[in-house]
Amino acid sequence: MGAGNSADDIAAMEIHHWYTKFMRECPSGQLCLHEFKSVLGLQGLNPEANSYVEKVFHIFDMNEDGFIDFLEFIAAINLVIRGKIDQKLKWYFKLYDADGNGTIDKKELVSIFTAVQAINGNSEMSPEDYTSMVFQKIDVNNDGELTLEEFINGVESDEALLEMISKSFDLSNVLKVIQSGRRHSI
Template sequence: MGACESGQEININDAHNWYNKFMKDCPSGQLSLYECKSFLSLHDINQEAEYYVDQVFNAFDLNKDGFIDFLEFIAAINLIIRGKINQKLKWYFKLYDADGNGSIEKRELVKIFKAVQAITGYQETTPEEFTEIVFKKIDINHDGELSLEEFVNGVESDEELFRMISKIFDLSNVLRIIQSGRKKASESCES
């Protein structure tokens, strides 16, 4: 589900390079949501895409202070590069559970899927079709909500659903943007 196979690791050299890049782009040591959007060249996006970026940022802002510091940044990179399937699925669950109530409702999954489509252009299925597939396959108790356990176990045990979620919600594009340095507003991080 990430940019690389889970066997790859962030070595000392890579961590040093990530740190230098992070501090060069954001010498304050903290990346705000606005700066993150500039960092990824994502300022003129539609409302759905904006929602997804906000959700991803909030999921990586572990201490909820409104900033991503270097430790949160490297934790995010580590999850993308070498996180285990179970860890990634738990992170996806957190991302999809927009209201933070411990379950994913259909409306939340439709909304996040629309947001992902707005950024990636993925059009192989509609958000409603995708949501119905997911709930049909893994909503074991048919209550219209997915618990963390239902989600993780269901996706892990359904290879087709796992591939679909991996393809649709892959964050490796974000990692490639960060690595390639496609950032035009480095001065915005210096405030």
């Protein structure tokens, strides 16, 4: 019998690896918003981009204590790395629904796309044009609002839109920064 690693052993080693990286970046075991921005090199952003970063932080801060602890961090990594597309789309929907009313309107989407462009520097299309295109493709009842169902069904059924949204909101850079242990100066 060979001594192979079970899936549980591999998962435990991976979690230990991420724990070591996390604790190197935030020895207190809790990442506050300021540290989150600093670790990712996201200081001095315009108001829209800053608002987006804060919203991402607060969504990862599941217990709403003002910090991302290791368990919240692992949950975020799990979503980014292993999450199924519908899980990611539900997360994106929550991120886009700024007022929390259960729908995304054009103003909320323009705001998010403006923020993402400010962070990523991606400007193939203006935020307004991008928003119009998204609504034209997936606002089934043409009411100017996207429900969770419309959003998930619409994005999943349009390969180009799915790819565009996935690339625009790729959070793997968060993981790369922490994995490399690179801390940006404040």
